Every structure is written in C-alpha cells, then in structure tokens.
Amino acid sequence: MADAGSIRVLIADDQMMVREGLSVLLGSRPDIEVAGEAADGREAVEAVLALRPDVALLDVRMPVMSGLEATREIVARAPATKVLILTTYDLDEYVYKALKAGAGGFLLKDAPVARLAEGVRAVAAGGALLAPPVTRRLITEFSRLTGEDAALRAPLLERVAGLTERETHVLALVAQGLSNAEIAGHLDLAESTVKTHVGRVLMKLSLRDRTQAVVFAYESGVVAARASAAGTADAGARHRRRRRGG
Numbered sequence: 001m002a003d004a005g006s007i008r009v010l011i012a013d014d015q016m017m018v019r020e021g022l023s024v025l026l027g028s029r030p031d032i033e034v035a036g037e038a039a040d041g042r043e044a045v046e047a048v049l050a051l052r053p054d055v056a057l058l059d060v061r062m063p064v065m066s067g068l069e070a071t072r073e074i075v076a077r078a079p080a081t082k083v084l085i086l087t088t089y090d091l092d093e094y095v096y097k098a099l100k101a102g103a104g105g106f107l108l109k110d111a112p113v114a115r116l117a118e119g120v121r122a123v124a125a126g127g128a129l130l131a132p133p134v135t136r137r138l139i140t141e142f143s144r145l146t147g148e149d150a151a152l153r154a155p156l157l158e159r160v161a162g163l164t165e166r167e168t169h170v171l172a173l174v175a176q177g178l179s180n181a182e183i184a185g186h187l188d189l190a191e192s193t194v195k196t197h198v199g200r201v202l203m204k205l206s207l208r209d210r211t212q213a214v215v216f217a218y219e220s221g222v223v224a225a226r227a228s229a230a231g232t233a234d235a236g237a238r239h240r241r242r243r244r245g246g
Contacts, residue, residue: 006033007124010051012044012070013059013086018109022057022086025113032120041065045073048081054124058103060087060094068097075102082123086116099215127179127210156220162204168222170197174210175217 009026011034013019019037027034035053038044042065048056056074058067065073071083083103087094088110095106104123107116160168166187173183180198184191198210207213217223 006031007055007120008033008035008051008053009120010034010036010038010044010047010053010056010081012038012041012047012056012062012067014039014062015059018059022116026057026117026120029117032117041067041070044070045077048074048078052078053081055082055084055120057084057086057120060085060098068094068101071098071101071103082126084119084123096215096218099211102211104209104211122179156216159205160220160222163201167197167201167204170194171201171213171217172222174198174201175214175223177214 009032011019011022011026013022016039019039023034023037026032035051036047038047040062041058044056044058044062044067045065047053056070058070060067062070067085067087071085074081074083082105083098083101084105084107085094085098085103086107086109088108098106104127105119107119111119160171163171169187170183173186178186180191180194183189184194187194198213201207202209202213205213205216207216
C-alpha cells in the first residue's frame with residue numbers, strides 16, 4: 001500500500017503496454033503511487049480533474065487530444081497538478097511548445113527508470129526538468145536568431161537588466177535544467193543561497209515558476225549569451241596557452 005505522503009501520478013499514453021509498463025516501474029517506487037491511467041489527452045484531462053494527482057505523465061502524441069493540448073487544459077483547470085511530458089521525440093518544437101504550455105519537464109522514453117522516477121519527484125516539487133539532449137537542442141536552436149527575432153527580445157532584455165550578474169547566471173543554469181543543489185555545486189554556494197537567488201529571479205521577472213524561467217531564459221537570449229561568453233572565454237584561454245607554448 002502506498003504511503004500517505006506518496007507522489008500520486010497519472011499516466012497517459014495511447015499504447016496499453018507502455019501505460020502498464022510505466023505503471024509497474026513507477027509503482028514499485030516506495031514514494032510514488034500510480035493514481036490512474038488514460039489512453040488519450042481528453043481522458044487525461046478528465047482523470048486529472050477527477051483524481052487530482054500531483055503529477056500527470058503525458059505522452060506528447062495521443063489521439064483525440066495531444067499531450068500538448070492536454071497540458072494547456074490541465075495547467076488552466078488544475079494548476080496544482082504538475083505535468084511531465086514523456087516522448088520518443090526530442091524535436092525542438094515539442095520541447096518549446098510543451099514548456100510554453102506549462103509543462104514542468106520533458107523526458108525521453110529511453111531514459112533510465114531511475115531518471116524517470118527522479119523526474120517525477122523533481123516536477124512534483126516544482127522544479128523544471130529537461131533531458132540533457134533536449135537541453136543541447138534548445139541551446140542550439142535559440143542561438144540561431146534573425147535580426148527580427150532579436151528586436152522582439154528587446155523588452156525581455158530590459159527585464160533581464162534588473163537582475164544582478166549572479167542572478168543572471170543562476171537563471172541561465174536553471175534554464176539548463178539544473179537543480180538548486182547542482183547550481184550550488186557549480187557556483188560553490190550554499191543551496192539555501194541558491195534558493196534565495198532563484199526566488200529573487202522569479203519575483204523580479206514576474207514569473208510563476210522555474211518552468212516559466214526556463215522559457216524566459218531562452219526567449220530572452222540569456223542562455224545563448226552565456227554560452228557564447230563561455231565559449232569566448234575558453235577560446236581566449238586556449239590562445240593564451242598557445243602563446244606561452246603550453
């Protein structure tokens with residue numbers, strides 16, 4: 001029997017074998033309870049409204065209503081339920097649309113079982129989760145901006161200007177899917193300090209949660225700018241080493 005404090009999950013996928021497999025895998029975790037299943041997006045929305053699970057695990061491609069459409073309805077009608085998109089497709093358009101729709105995470109179906117369970121826990125706790133290959137694709141795609149796209153970013157960059165250098169760095173790391181603990185290790189800070197920085201970023205940018213922060217970071221160019229700056233710094237360091245003969 002599941003513990004009273006278990007994370008309750010709804011699994012939605014149009015393939016019965018996938019649903020049953022995920023149900024067995026997640027149900028075997030002591031802190032996760034499978035609250036129900038759905039065979040399409042419409043059933044998923046109705047099940048969420050009836051069962052009020054902590055997390056809705058949705059396949060992106062389903063009949064009647066897609067996972068993306070279901071995400072929009074769930075976020076609007078049952079905001080307490082977090083959405084984790086699970087799919088075989090790591091295409092940029094799905095990642096971006098899922099995050100814009102309000103999904104808290106995006107994992108590929110070939111992810112290890114432990115990673116899936118971690119994803120459910122992270123999203124249930126209000127975190128934003130992106131599979132590593134998905135993060136790399138987002139960074140690549142959003143760095144290819146035209147002049148017109150750059151003009152549309154101007155209002156967003158004005159909001160970024162209100163952040164400190166440290167807060168901007170934290171925002172970029174949040175956008176790459178890092179947890180507070182991982183950001184703390186990366187920046188050599190206490191996890192409580194990182195949590196404070198994240199809270200200030202959300203407040204200053206008027207963002208609801210980490211998922212909105214991820215979308216904002218890519219749309220504003222914060223991630224691309226950070227990646228470019230890091231690349232320039234690395235190139236400069238390599239050049240200096242060559243000149244020293246190192």
